[in-house]
Amino acid sequence: MTTRIPRNAKRVFYATESAFRTGPDGKVGRHAAREQSSTTFREARKFLDGLGAVGSVSIWTARSQQTNAYADRRADGSWVALDRVTGTWEPLPDPTSPTK
Known part of the structure; x- marks a missing residue:
């Protein structure tokens, strides 16, 4: 899958x-x-979920010109994201589950 980055x-x-x-x-x-x-986290998440692989997503921002950790996909298929305020990894909800 090829994604064009503007x-x-x-x-x-x-x-x-x-x-x-x-x-x-x-x-x-x-x-x-x-x-x-990719330009969205949704595309990055879909890529790793499609592979069914352990992996990580990092984010590069134009403002800081730095790349930082953003989220990880664990071996069991669950996702955790880095909470920048507390510095802890928090579980991410499943995007296919219904939300209120």
Whole structure:
């Protein structure tokens, strides 16, 4: 899936699949596998959910010119997002579940 990022985008979300490999020393390491850039978190979430993979989403903002952690997809398929005020990871609701 290819997403066109506008040249003047204020935010870009980077979805990265994590792959775990055993090195020659026998240690298991976490490595980046497939990646996708998108302009919305919904697209980034859909990418990782479609792969059914553990991964993370980071966000780049034009204002700060920095990339920061945004959300993680766990092995069980649940999502957690970083609460910037408290610095803790909070569970995200399932987008397919009905809300009030």
